[in-house]
Amino acid sequence: MTRDTEIFDIIRRERERQTRGIELIASENYVSDQVLEAMGSVLTNKYAEGYPGKRYYGGCEVVDLSERLAQERLKQLYGAVWVNVQPHSGAQANMAVFMACLNAGDKFLGLNLSHGGHLSHGSPVNFSGLMFHALEYNVREEDGRVDYDQLEQVARTEHPKLIIAGASAYSREWDYERIRRVADEIGAIFMVDMAHPAGLIAAGLLKNPVKYAHIVTSTTHKTLRGPRGGVILMGEDFPNPWGKTTPKGEVKMMSAMLDSAVFPGTQGGPLEHVIAAKAVAFGEALQPSYVDYQKQVQLNAAVMAEAFVDKGYKIISGGTDNHCMLVDLRTKFPDLTGKIAEKALVAADITTNKNMVPFDSRSAFQTSGLRFGTPAITTRGLKEDMMPWIVNLIDRVLGNPEDEQNILKVRQEVNAEMVKYPLFAW
Ligand SMILES: Cc1ncc(COP(=O)(O)O)c(C=O)c1O
Missing domain, CATH: 3.40.640.10 (Type I PLP-dependent aspartate aminotransferase-like (Major domain))
Incomplete structure (x- = not known):
């Protein structure tokens, strides 16, 4: 059978997408x-x-x-x-x-x-x-x-x-x-x-x-x-x-x-x-190294939540005990919806998802929140010292979500850094 180049090209593109960006979707990870x-x-x-x-x-x-x-x-x-x-x-x-x-x-x-x-x-x-x-x-x-x-x-x-x-x-x-x-x-x-x-x-x-x-x-x-x-x-x-x-x-x-x-x-x-x-x-x-990985997931999330708070964002419940956090955008950017924020961040190769916050004034399609998580970036090898860097990039995008030049600049910085964290052996 001839090779299905159409689908394998799509898979290659997805592998590239996963490799070049910062993955912050709380429910995702990279398997071995x-x-x-x-x-x-x-x-x-x-x-x-x-x-x-x-x-x-x-x-x-x-x-x-x-x-x-x-x-x-x-x-x-x-x-x-x-x-x-x-x-x-x-x-x-x-x-x-x-x-x-x-x-x-x-x-x-x-x-x-x-x-x-x-x-x-x-x-x-x-x-x-x-x-x-x-x-x-x-x-x-x-x-x-x-x-x-x-x-x-x-x-x-x-x-x-x-x-x-x-x-x-x-x-x-x-x-x-x-x-x-x-x-x-x-x-x-x-x-x-x-x-x-x-x-x-x-x-x-x-x-x-x-x-x-x-x-x-x-x-x-x-x-x-x-x-x-x-x-x-x-x-x-x-x-x-x-x-x-x-x-x-x-x-x-x-x-x-x-x-x-x-x-x-x-x-x-x-x-x-x-x-x-x-x-x-x-x-x-069941391996001992897994405990080190999960400790790093938790530490990365705690440091990330702190960095958001330092920049004036509201984290629901004020912080995190686990791997994820929910950011209420309304305190810092009252007019910015989760939908627009997600789109701007994705354009900068920072992947996250819009999420309703408790007692949200907006619908599930717009939302006032973003959900972030650290399992994937921790698998990738990022340590807690990189969390303020990530939050700073996010803040720069959210401050000017319509500014394409600004987004492009952030994306270049993301791509240049993530090359240093190889992902797949194949
Ligand atoms: C708490 C919880 N339960 C169940 C599910 C559903 O899992 P799946 O998407 O594999 O059906 C999810 C997925 O996000 C979840 O967050």
């Missing part, structure tokens, strides 16, 4: 060459519906080994008792939990999307909000932290069957103990979606939700630094069996219900090449 190699392997050819040892296809003995390895490494990483490594994405992992724990129309409680929550925690345009009755809690306006009083009050009056902690744009540690207490009080299942801080948690730098929640979900591609995908985990104390009866009338164990909710409930054949790449990433996360 081994993760890429496993993902691009012959394992993509294999159908393996079912689970290791119980497949619906022949010839699965080899992929069984890699899926088991992924499971064992993931258990070790978080001290989990049971895991499922098949969800194709974070949203798929969440969908499986909903399917296992709730019936259509049941109430559940999650963080308000415009206060940092995720689509799959109850947005009206997502399955979670369309098929189930979504209730929400907020962050407090005065300090940008989760309003646990409000969470408890909604839980006690509405009696949701499931309470979700976890967010897409929240820079603080969670009070899992407090949420677990109210969940126990009302008989709800407590789920933590640790997609964003999963890598910091694996490195022991933030509290491990597996110790507090009945069920934990995650993506594997953010701070964790694996291939795109999802996982589900459970710790020691999940009720087993849970007591929910299946359509056939049997009472099933929660682990079995979650397994069936992933396959055949919401997915078909697992992506065994991605599962092998997850195994590689979990193996990397």
